[in-house]
Amino acid sequence: MNNCRRCGVRVDESLGNCPLCGAFVSEETSQSIYDYPQIDFKTRRQLFFKISMFITVFTVALVCAINLVVNHTISWSLHVIFGFALLWLAVGRSIKKRFNVRKHLTWDFSAVIALLFYINIWTSKLANPWAFTLGAPIVVLTWATVLEILMFAHKGGRNNYQIALTKLFVLSAICIGISFIWLKTCDWGWIVCAARGFVDILALSFFAKESYFSELKKRLHL
Numbered sequence: 001m002n003n004c005r006r007c008g009v010r011v012d013e014s015l016g017n018c019p020l021c022g023a024f025v026s027e028e029t030s031q032s033i034y035d036y037p038q039i040d041f042k043t044r045r046q047l048f049f050k051i052s053m054f055i056t057v058f059t060v061a062l063v064c065a066i067n068l069v070v071n072h073t074i075s076w077s078l079h080v081i082f083g084f085a086l087l088w089l090a091v092g093r094s095i096k097k098r099f100n101v102r103k104h105l106t107w108d109f110s111a112v113i114a115l116l117f118y119i120n121i122w123t124s125k126l127a128n129p130w131a132f133t134l135g136a137p138i139v140v141l142t143w144a145t146v147l148e149i150l151m152f153a154h155k156g157g158r159n160n161y162q163i164a165l166t167k168l169f170v171l172s173a174i175c176i177g178i179s180f181i182w183l184k185t186c187d188w189g190w191i192v193c194a195a196r197g198f199v200d201i202l203a204l205s206f207f208a209k210e211s212y213f214s215e216l217k218k219r220l221h222l
Contacts, residue, residue: 137189169197
């Protein structure tokens with residue numbers, strides 16, 4: 001006779017389970033029955049990604065089919081397609097695999113800029129490109145501010161934030177050139193972004209000269 005490991009009652013050795021609570025009598029029995037591989041976090045994440053992708057594709061196909069049957073076009077279903085695309089741009093990569101806060105910010109702010117341009121296209125057909133001249137510069141300035149805060153908050157990995165700020169400065173400079181070519185004028189929003197980025201570069205060159213230029217040479221393969 002043995003004592004049940006869960007409730008403590010006396011159990012015959014010939015029994016596999018306790019007649020009172022149903023617990024296994026011996027360790028060998030429980031291990032033999034529950035000897036299955038555990039599903040790790042990565043596997044669950046991949047499974048959730050596949051299910052989410054299936055739901056997305058099925059919903060988009062259903063919406064397009066309804067739009068074609070009813071209106072013989074895919075006019076309003078484009079909004080649904082863009083909504084799902086924006087959602088996957090913002091959180092899709094985080095569903096599939098882990099990555100750090102800086103990369104999260106990159107995809108999230110990129111999604112916000114894409115949303116602004118989409119609204120601008122459907123409202124004014126870019127006759128008044130406010131998404132480029134006002135919306136995107138505000139997003140970039142906010143993006144740079146968040147990166148600066150995180151750079152000071154994180155003791156490790158500051159080089160990645162420094163390079164990210166440098167990329168935003170280069171993006172602002174490129175957008176100034178685009179404004180000259182497209183709008184035939186120098187847009188003040190991107191000038192502010194470029195000036196802000198230039199101040200960041202100067203500060204990094206002065207206060208973190210060795211680490212910043214070392215990381216910059218590594219990224220440029222110099």
